[in-house]
Amino acid sequence: MRTLYHHPLCPFSRKVRVVLAEKKLEFEAHVERYWERRDDFVALNPASEVPVLVEAGGTVLCDSTAICEYLDEVHREPPLLPADAETRAEVRRLVGWFDGHFYRDVTANLVGEKVQKRLVNGQSAPDSRLIRAGFTAIHQHLDYIGWLTERRTWLAGNHFSMADVAAAAQISCIDYVGDVPWENHPAAKDWYARVKSRPCFRPLLADHLPGVPPPRHYADLDF
Amino acid sequence: MRTLYHHPLCPFSRKVRVVLAEKKLEFEAHVERYWERRDDFVALNPASEVPVLVEAGGTVLCDSTAICEYLDEVHREPPLLPADAETRAEVRRLVGWFDGHFYRDVTANLVGEKVQKRLVNGQSAPDSRLIRAGFTAIHQHLDYIGWLTERRTWLAGNHFSMADVAAAAQISCIDYVGDVPWENHPAAKDWYARVKSRPCFRPLLADHLPGVPPPRHYADLDF
Numbered sequence: 001m002r003t004l005y006h007h008p009l010c011p012f013s014r015k016v017r018v019v020l021a022e023k024k025l026e027f028e029a030h031v032e033r034y035w036e037r038r039d040d041f042v043a044l045n046p047a048s049e050v051p052v053l054v055e056a057g058g059t060v061l062c063d064s065t066a067i068c069e070y071l072d073e074v075h076r077e078p079p080l081l082p083a084d085a086e087t088r089a090e091v092r093r094l095v096g097w098f099d100g101h102f103y104r105d106v107t108a109n110l111v112g113e114k115v116q117k118r119l120v121n122g123q124s125a126p127d128s129r130l131i132r133a134g135f136t137a138i139h140q141h142l143d144y145i146g147w148l149t150e151r152r153t154w155l156a157g158n159h160f161s162m163a164d165v166a167a168a169a170q171i172s173c174i175d176y177v178g179d180v181p182w183e184n185h186p187a188a189k190d191w192y193a194r195v196k197s198r199p200c201f202r203p204l205l206a207d208h209l210p211g212v213p214p215p216r217h218y219a220d221l222d223f
Numbered sequence: 224m225r226t227l228y229h230h231p232l233c234p235f236s237r238k239v240r241v242v243l244a245e246k247k248l249e250f251e252a253h254v255e256r257y258w259e260r261r262d263d264f265v266a267l268n269p270a271s272e273v274p275v276l277v278e279a280g281g282t283v284l285c286d287s288t289a290i291c292e293y294l295d296e297v298h299r300e301p302p303l304l305p306a307d308a309e310t311r312a313e314v315r316r317l318v319g320w321f322d323g324h325f326y327r328d329v330t331a332n333l334v335g336e337k338v339q340k341r342l343v344n345g346q347s348a349p350d351s352r353l354i355r356a357g358f359t360a361i362h363q364h365l366d367y368i369g370w371l372t373e374r375r376t377w378l379a380g381n382h383f384s385m386a387d388v389a390a391a392a393q394i395s396c397i398d399y400v401g402d403v404p405w406e407n408h409p410a411a412k413d414w415y416a417r418v419k420s421r422p423c424f425r426p427l428l429a430d431h432l433p434g435v436p437p438p439r440h441y442a443d444l445d446f
Contacts, residue, residue: 046367047320047324061312061316062316063315063316063319063320065288065315065319066312066313066316066318066319067312069311069315070308070309070312070315073308073311074308085293085297086282088292088293088296089284089289089290089292089293090289093284093286093289096286096288096289097270097286
């Protein structure tokens with residue numbers, strides 16, 4: 001059986017969980033407190049970061065993009081990267097956008113300050129300046145999602161792809177802490193409702209971090 | 224003719240330049256002052272970041288990883304991602320390591336503080352705390368390169384790959400500002416000497432940023 005080392009509010013772990021579920025691949029999930037740098041875990045990944053996927057044969061895979069590309073190559077159905085090279089480049093551009101820009105601008109500021117900092121450092125108070133920066137940036141990102149979905153069925157084209165997975169992985173973490181201003185972004189909300197209703201997304205909606213309960217609408221498909 | 228919008232001390236632009244040269248693909252290079260957010264450039268890439276590659280037919284490609292994967296798919300020879308899925312995952316893990324960790328820990332602190340900050344903000348003084356952090360981190364990263372090359376011919380295995388390109392792209396920027404402590408890291412130095420001697424790397428060694436000359440050893444193959 002394959003094992004996924006992950007953390008519930010790590011957006012990069014969520015990417016891999018959605019890809020595994022979309023491809024109906026079974027796995028054992030192990031919640032890793034990666035900041036504690038457990039010896040056995042550092043031996044798997046010198047960066048001591050989640051996600052790490054250990055395949056049934058013992059192959060160790062690190063880095064969410066490397067893992068997702070591997071899973072899409074080895075288990076093609078359903079494909080999350082399209083066959084055409086140009087559209088693949090567009091999917092990968094958007095994966096880079098959400099893993100990079102969205103994470104740094106929004107997720108690191110909101111989830112990072114409100115939850116991760118407390119988990120990792122004990123009682124550190126959130127930095128209100130960073131939280132404000134996160135709230136400012138999320139509007140631009142949700143506008144961009146709206147702009148894309150007015151032109152395409154899904155973020156990168158006509159099919160659900162790794163771009164939707166990467167975006168929804170980030171946004172679902174923000175939604176878990178109740179910080180997505182859905183009321184101002186109906187087009188992004190419509191897209192996220194479609195992602196949420198996919199069976200591959202259900203396990204994420206059942207997440208419950210001890211001491212950090214999600215808001216009621218988090219798991220609601222009609223939010 | 225394809226056009227590459229790049230900046231000489233942007234490591235991500237360097238990745239694409241090396242891949243284009245390795246595959247002997249001709250291109251026109253356009254140095255973009257991306258921080259000025261020129262309208263025509265933002266129309267190509269809403270992130271206003273280099274590199275951007277515009278193919279002869281007009282296809283616009285953004286994000287260095289998306290561009291490099293595209294080039295490797297469309298122009299296979301010589302392959303910079305191996306055929307085997309597990310080794311591809313290892314190449315991509317290392318690309319993520321150098322594009323992510325190395326960039327944030329080292330390049331952003333050293334090249335960012337010493338050169339980019341002055342270009343972008345005019346006369347801002349470098350933050351000595353960040354420069355110290357960069358100097359501390361580079362030792363760990365060069366040790367890791369040494370550790371890898373004691374076990375493998377190139378960083379991800381027996382063949383020169385995208386992992387070597389990503390690592391050398393970052394390190395060449397640090398070397399341009401004269402900050403690589405080569406004397407303490409003979410294994411990493413041996414690897415970099417082998418990268419430098421490849422024809423695909425020559426154009427980078429000819430770089431000369433006005434007002435920021437490289438040290439003499441920068442272009443020297445026997446440094």
